[in-house]
Amino acid sequence: MPIPGSAVFAQRYRAFLFDMDGTLLNSIAAAERVWSIWAERHGLDVAAFLTTIHGARAIDTIRRQALPGVDPEAEAQWITEAELNDVEGVVAIPGAVAFLNDVPSDQWALVTSAPRELALRRLQAAGISPPAVWVTAEDVANGKPDPACYRLGAQRLGVAAQDCLVFEDATVGIRAGEAAGADVMVVTSTHLTPMVTAHAWIDGYEQFQVRRDAEGLLRVERRME
Structure with a gap:
């Protein structure tokens, strides 16, 4: 209503x-499967992190984490490729x-x-x-x-x-x-x-x-x- x-x-x-x-x-399910893998790899609190991903560009989400030694463009490309392969x-x-x-x-x-x-x-x-x-x-x-x-x-x-x-x-x-x-x-x-x-x-x-x-x-x- x-x-x-x-x-x-x-x-x-x-x-x-x-x-x-x-x-x-x-x-949501597909996106969270991919982002969960990424978050675990970078030692993030997965549950808390997943609340921040929706609606934003991957590169902007990654930049907000300010992770040392992380190339946001390369990581965003990894996210995109993984999401292309998962539309279940x-x-x-x-x-x-x-x-x-x-x-x-x-x-x-x-x-x-x-x-x-x-x-x-x-x-x-x-x-x-x-x-x-x-x-x-x-x-x-x-x-x-x-x-x-x-x-x-x-x-x-x-x-x-x-x-x-x-x-x-x-x-x-x-x-x-x-x-x-x-x-x-x-x-x-x-x-x-x-x-x-x-x-x-x-x-x-x-x-x-x-x-x-x-x-x-x-x-x-x-x-x-």
């Missing part, structure tokens, strides 16, 4: 910007495929912290068609929560970020959407504990659809029973 009376459901947008992991697809259990968020099919291809973009090759691999594993417009880890100098990725996604669609609705699940991504000036919809399907948020939220897409009005603007609506 969305937050009662949330203004987001009454607003119209020029475009939608979607995060990928945790927002359009669930890759990667599935679409309930209703995501049908929801995306409601959105014209030139009015949505994927904005992910994953490298392009990994994003494509996970989308294919989840049965989601690759988008016409996307922003991946290689496209920005600074990852989320920096807003550059969402601003670039909007730019590639030819619209202002302030006219977009960002779909996100992770704190760093929500902060990036906010800083870009966009409205934010939080997708909670993969959350194990409730997230306290001032934003509207949905637990999957199955009960929702996209309406495009005569002016070409988009709105999220609850499906009629």
Whole structure:
């Protein structure tokens, strides 16, 4: 259920910007398998470390650890290669495929912290068609929560970020959407504990659809029973 009376459901947008992991697809099990191996190898508290990996680029996650003698670029490449080889259990968020099919291809973009090759691999594993417009880890100098990725996604669609609705699940991504000036919809399907948020939220897409009005603007609506 969305937050009662949330203004987001009454607003119209020029475009939608979607995060990928945790927002359009669930890759948590695969990602945590790979990152657990990495964390154990570097002597980290695995359980505590895994809470920090979601929504951020691998290289940014590694840099935050400030481990002596570690080359973040080389380690991030190891992570990417390992994740490319492990997509077991990667599935679409309930209703995501049908929801995306409601959105014209030139009015949505994927904005992910994953490298392009990994994003494509996970989308294919989840049965989601690759988008016409996307922003991946290689496209920005600074990852989320920096807003550059969402601003670039909007730019590639030819619209202002302030006219977009960002779909996100992770704190760093929500902060990036906010800083870009966009409205934010939080997708909670993969959350194990409730997230306290001032934003509207949905637990999957199955009960929702996209309406495009005569002016070409988009709105999220609850499906009629």
